[in-house]
Amino acid sequence: MQRGRPAVANRNESTLTRCVNAVFAFVRMAEFEILFFLFFFIAFIIFKDLTSRPEYNQILVKKPGGNDVWPF
Template sequence: MRQQRGGVGAGRRGDDPGLLTRAVDRVFRFVRLAEFEIFFVLFFLIAFFLFKDLMSRPEYNQLFVKKPDLDDPWP
């Protein structure tokens, strides 16, 4: 009788996941581990860009640069 090629250990086993599957699993594991930190950084990035856009408008910038009127009766 002729022997079949690829006995035990030849090629990839059926229960061994591929390289792409292992990489995706590691990414998901990292995201689950660092979920709070990721949301924390994203919150501050979004807030920074939102307020940066708001404060770059000239009408908002005048509030910070305008000097108070010296004839004003209030101290």
């Protein structure tokens, strides 16, 4: 396939091959958006995992040193 020319579907190819080619063409076109979404999704999962641990919660609640000025 030459660059700059639209691809013409070859009728000798099976429907499955044309569908797979269409998916690959979409992924090539939307590569940045897919990676952008994956980055935020993975960051959300990691942050959610870290903040659900009890020791992380203790860091936010208790102040080291004994003099506690937090209202709760």
